[in-house]
Amino acid sequence: MKSLKRISVYLILVLMTGQQLTAQSGKHFFVKKGTIEYRFSGDFTGKEIFCFDDFGLKESHLKELVSNQKQQKTKTLTIINNAEKTEKDLITGKTLIYTNNNFDSNEFEDETSKLLEAGNFSKTGTEIIAGQPCEKYTGDMGTLSVWKGIILKSEITVADKKIIKTAISVDTLAIIPENKFNLKE
Numbered sequence: 001m002k003s004l005k006r007i008s009v010y011l012i013l014v015l016m017t018g019q020q021l022t023a024q025s026g027k028h029f030f031v032k033k034g035t036i037e038y039r040f041s042g043d044f045t046g047k048e049i050f051c052f053d054d055f056g057l058k059e060s061h062l063k064e065l066v067s068n069q070k071q072q073k074t075k076t077l078t079i080i081n082n083a084e085k086t087e088k089d090l091i092t093g094k095t096l097i098y099t100n101n102n103f104d105s106n107e108f109e110d111e112t113s114k115l116l117e118a119g120n121f122s123k124t125g126t127e128i129i130a131g132q133p134c135e136k137y138t139g140d141m142g143t144l145s146v147w148k149g150i151i152l153k154s155e156i157t158v159a160d161k162k163i164i165k166t167a168i169s170v171d172t173l174a175i176i177p178e179n180k181f182n183l184k185e
Helices: 002-017 111-118
Strands: 036-041 044-053 058-067 072-081 085-088 095-099 124-127 132-139 142-147 150-158 160-169
Touching: 058 111, 124 142, 124 150, 132 150
Parallel strands: none
Antiparallel strands: 036 044, 036 160, 044 058, 058 072, 072 085, 085 095, 124 132, 132 142, 142 150, 150 160
């Protein structure tokens, strides 16, 4: 039971904080840059704007969520720039900075396999999300739809809470300003 709880927490953290799947050595995705807009539904509603560059070594996540049960609102900005991750609560102004001292942009970590194995996911088909062809995986707690190493849709149920995150637009031609990957104080 403890193991299932640990897997559940891991999956929720990965899906809710925006961590994506690793694609290849020195890169996190099979796409150089892009902007993806997501909508949340289920027990949480809201939206997220996800920008990335350098195949995912730089990421920006602007997320607004409301817990439908408690009507609690959150608004966060998360910036990942190589080894540093900065999270700012845009309501309280609190900022947390994490640094991975073992970071190596050329090191390959197969996060896809870790996530799929942790959730006992197996490929069950394909589907189109936001105009992109995705591989669909089904596991103990729900489904994931992955396009080029990026989760475009997740439907996860944990402790009777259903969290659905769906991409509604994908733009890989957008010009993304460098300041998107720096937290302004």
